[in-house]
Structures are given as C-alpha cells and as structure tokens.
Amino acid sequence: FCARSATMLQTARTTEELVAIKEQIHARTSPLATLSKAMRNLPPKDRPRVGSMLHEARAELEAALKAAETRVNELELSARLAAEHDDIANYLYPGRLRGTGALHLITQTRMILEDLFTSMGFMVAEGPEVETEFHNFEALNIPKYHPARANQDSFYLNYGEPESTLLRTHTSPVQIRLMQSRTPPIYAVVPGRVYRRDTPDARHTPAFHQLEALVVDRGISFAHLKATIETFTRAYFGPGIQARLRPAYFPFTEPSAEFEITCTICGGDGCRTCSGTGWIELGGSGMVHPKVFAHVGIDPEEYSGFAFGFGIDRLAQMKVALKDMRILPDNDLRVLAQMRGVL
Ligand code: PHE
DSSP states (O other): OHHHHHHHHHHOOSHHHHHHHHHHHHOTTSHHHHHHHHGGGSOGGGHHHHHHHHHHHHHHHHHHHHHHHHHHHHHHHHHHHHHHHHHHHHHOOOOOOOOOOOOOHHHHHHHHHHHHHHHTTOEEOOOOSEEEHHHHTGGGTOOTTOGGGSTTTSOBSSTTSTTOEEEOSSSTHHHHHHHHHOOSOEEEEEEEEEEOOOOOBTTBOSEEEEEEEEEEETTOOHHHHHHHHHHHHHHHHOTTOOEEEEEEEETTEEEEEEEEEEOEEEETTEEEEOSTTSEEEEEEEEEEOHHHHHHHTOOTTTOEEEEEEEEHHHHHHHHHTOSOGGGTTSOOHHHHGGGTTOO
C-alpha cells in the first residue's frame, strides 16, 4: 500500500488526484489504519517494533504527500499563468488615441506675461483672493465712503462687521502685502483672480484676472513707469504697437494715468490696427501715493515707486480677437479644445 501510494503521489498531476490519494491514505479503512487497530491483538513485546514501523511508514507517506502538493501547486500555477498570458494576448485591443488637455487661454496669457516680466527683472508674487477691507481699500487710500466700497460693487463675505472681508476687487492689495513683508528694492508682478459685481456681457465677467506690477526703489520716476509699460506692451503685442498715458485718478497713485495702446486686432494672420479712436485702454497706473507708503512704513523721502494693473483676460481677448469673454469661464470642451497653443 505504501509503495503504491508513494508512486501515485509521484505521478499525480492535479489537485483532484492528490485529494483522492490523500483520502485513501487517511481513510479509516486504509491498510495503515487497519494495522493500527490490529496492534492490540499483538503480544505486548512486539507492539513497540510494529508501532514504530507504522509510525515511520506514516511519516514517509506524509512527507511524500507534502512534496507532491508543492510540486502539483507549482505545476498548476505555471499552467494558469501560461493560460492567463494567452488570455491577455487574445484580448488586447488596438491602440486608441486619447486627446490630451490644453492650457486655458488665460493660463497661457499669464505664463507669457510672467516670462516677460521675469526677463525684465521682476519677481512673481501672489496674494489671497479673500482680502481684508484694510488691504483691499484702507491701506490703498480708498476712503470709507468711496463708491467702490459700496456693497453693490464688491462681494463681501461678512458685510458690515468690524473686520469684514471680501473677494478682492483688484490685485492692488498685494502691493500692500509686498511692501509690508519686504524692504525695497521691490520689483514684483502679481497675477491673480479678482471679483466684481458686474453683469456679465461680451466684455465683462464677475470673476476675471489682473496683473499688478509694483516697483519701489531709490530714484524711481514716472519715466520708468512709462518705459516699462511701453516695453511690455510691445513685447506682448509686437513692435508695431504704441503705448500712451492719459491723466486719470486712482486714490493709491499720484500722479495717476490710464494707459492705452494703439488699437489692435490680432488673428492667425498677425495683428493689425483697428478703426475707431485708434486707441484702446488697457489699465491703470501711477506713482505710489505717499499715503500708501505711510500705511506700510516706507519713507517717501528715501524711496519712490510706480504701480500699474490691467486685465489679463482683456489682453488674451485682444490677442485672439475673442468676441465674447463669457466663454472663458464656461469650460465648454469644444472651446477648450481650440485653446491648445493658440498663443
Ligand atoms: N487697481 C486698479 C484697478 O483695478 C488698477 C491700478 C493698479 C491703478 C495700480 C493704478 C496702479 O483698476
């Protein structure tokens, strides 16, 4: 029985076969079990000898069983792996082209502007979109009853409370944060999202983007402001463009100016001058107001500075001759798909 079982174990190829052999070995009617039972009929002096023979036979069979199990497991595993490998090969689909994403037009514009200003020696800074009234208005010399502070123009988070906060209405509060946290010289640009309670139309969305520039150093003059604006508008729109300043008023700059460029429409065929007055307004600018310097503890006798700010969306719109700004925040895939590499 033992020799026959051992041979069967050695040649078994499946788990089922092994289970059957194992059952035979462990069966209560197996020769081994029968012999064990018959022990009690033996004279006591023969029992140890026969007992240890039985024990040895059992141990050998168990070892053979273990070895067979290991062998059969490996056999079955490699058979299964081979079969599964065939499965994968059979079920492979032909490759499919997946569309990759594109950077949003605003992101592309912001990156171009950041590159441009960093190449001119500016650092890029950011500030919070939820601002304190102090940073958004007070420190910028926008007095309490200035119309821009009325609730209908700004999104307040807790209007009327003593420490009220709002969605910033421009990137200028970051001027304050920069001057509070750094000592001049400061050459920084601040791109970011800003919010106003505007009714959306072809040229306005309630959330849009601005880029703020701030320079504070010794001996900074209005000429530096003008040259910086000329340089960046030409770098962005092309050398054919002209920039000019027009007197304006902002509470946080003195003197203040709006800057305009020669009106351009750009398309796939390049940029050209459009009709009308021939000029289009881009943003606001001016020399940092002494009262603003006072709020951040910078000595206006030692330092002077300029700042300007403009809409990134508007610049993007002009470059691609976009008719309606409202498509920009819409996330319409048909529009987004066309944004790849337009700039
Ligand atoms: N913050 C102004 C606006 O939002 C623009 C501006 C920036 C004007 C810096 C002067 C200096 O319209």
